Amino acid sequence: xxxxxxxxxxxxxxxxxxxxxxxxxxxxxxxxxxxxxxxxxxxxxxxxxxxxxxxxxxxxxxxxxxxxxxxxxxxxxxxxxxxxxxxxxxxxxxxxxxxxxxxxxxxxxxxx
Numbered sequence: 001x002x003x004x005x006x007x008x009x010x011x012x013x014x015x016x017x018x019x020x021x022x023x024x025x026x027x028x029x030x031x032x033x034x035x036x037x038x039x040x041x042x043x044x045x046x047x048x049x050x051x052x053x054x055x056x057x058x059x060x061x062x063x064x065x066x067x068x069x070x071x072x073x074x075x076x077x078x079x080x081x082x083x084x085x086x087x088x089x090x091x092x093x094x095x096x097x098x099x100x101x102x103x104x105x106x107x108x109x110x111x112x
Contacts, residue, residue, distance in 0.1 A: 017081030025060035055088035
């Protein structure tokens with residue numbers, strides 16, 4: 001089970017340096033439709049998810065569009081990242097990186 005999936009998405013988003021609009025959108029979407037819902041995503045979000053499945057990011061509709069169209073670079077999108085593992089970190093496929101990130105996350109939470 002994903003440790004990050006059990007945490008507050010806004011706090012996890014802050015740890016990974018995701019924009020507040022994306023973290024807020026994700027939280028509101030999950031509250032309305034339930035976690036894991038893909039039926040109510042925009043086409044750009046569906047396309048982004050299909051192209052990047054496993055990176056642990058679902059951007060808001062506007063950022064999904066900009067990222068897909070290469071109008072926004074990840075280096076400008078991801079800011080103030082606490083996690084020192086470079087983005088994207090494919091959580092489902094790298095157990096060592098996931099373990100390191102989890103340790104960093106809980107240490108950061110204690111000191112936050």
